[in-house]
């Protein structure tokens with residue numbers, strides 16, 4: 001399969017009926033074992049197609065604007081562009097990526113709450129008009145740099161998850177909305193709608209009920225000021241799980257029917273990010289160092305001890321929070337990896353902790369999990385890593401990003417073609433993966449360092 005990646009700027013392996021994603025991972029683990037054991041991603045673009053079909057089935061009236069910062073891999077953006085999503089961008093780089101794909105500026109929104117003036121100018125120059133705003137200083141900056149901007153007032157939502165928010169809070173109060181409208185009138189800036197965002201850690205239906213009724217209040221207020229309100233953005237926070245999407249839809253659709261019926265001329269949009277990409281990507285990392293530790297010293301205080309003479313292992317992997325596990329710093333992450341090498345069912349399991357390569361105390365990826373004993377050079381496979389794929393713009397200069405291998409199955413490609421959703425640019429990147437790639441000789445993956 002070598003040689004393909006050099007030709008185009010990306011390529012997509014088209015999987016024959018017989019070949020599974022597991023075969024693809026086996027294949028690249030083998031290849032990487034021979035060539036230096038760097039970590040790598042395998043992304044299944046067919047998964048994006050399935051997620052989009054699921055969205056259409058459950059939430060059709062809400063138009064998705066994919067949040068580019070979650071994963072800006074060209075193949076991902078191209079697939080979503082072909083599927084017809086809009087794009088929610090947080091920087092000039094992301095807006096440029098979307099425009100380069102041929103996305104019309106009306107299908108791009110600029111959603112960063114703290115925008116750099118020069119980047120607002122870039123949006124103005126390229127015709128990207130819809131952007132969010134939650135305070136007066138931001139409003140003045142937008143007025144100076146983008147007189148044709150169409151603002152979505154970003155309103156705050158309550159957090160009743162009972163968990164401590166690690167993320168910074170954005171969004172304004174209803175009271176301040178009135179003040180912002182006065183300012184906007186004075187500065188002759190248009191306000192066209194409202195945006196709110198409810199994080200995936202808080203999916204209590206009441207939060208949506210409050211947010212949508214608050215939105216209605218802001219719309220009514222805006223009418224007093226003579227603004228023509230046409231857009232409601234319900235943000236992101238969708239995990240990708242069908243049940244969660246159905247639950248949210250179950251709560252919001254009756255409210256939308258009452259407050260924003262179809263004939264009201266209000267477009268309802270959302271900003272799903274993780275929803276589309278999370279489960280599409282798998283990360284394979286390699287064990288680069290290993291330490292055995294005393295069981296007693298390792299367990300958190302208060303934990304019951306059973307086998308105090310048993311060793312525990314600390315493993316260091318070649319990816320950590322300063323790379324593909326960056327989301328570990330801001331979100332809950334409790335993914336337990338799969339061990340790639342084959343091991344016997346009755347093999348003993350040991351308490352193990354997994355760390356990134358930086359030797360930094362923040363760089364712990366898994367605090368404690370049970371694994372068979374691993375050797376240096378073994379592979380661990382992490383699922384649901386789609387939002388860990390870093391775009392060009394966020395990479396440090398000396399940081400080697402894992403290679404990304406993209407695939408799609410024939411049947412998913414048919415699904416896309418059937419609905420007329422492929423694009424020529426996407427199609428030219430496919431290459432055929434014969435089903436004979438299914439190699440797997442257990443031991444070849446674990447050659448010692």
Ligand SMILES: *Cc1c(COP(=O)(O)O)cnc(C)c1O
Nearest residue numbers: 067111236237238271272273274
């Ligand atoms: C990150 C982000 C999203 C996407 O969040 P998900 O939880 O991935 O859906 C949406 N809107 C804004 C403004 C964001 O910063």
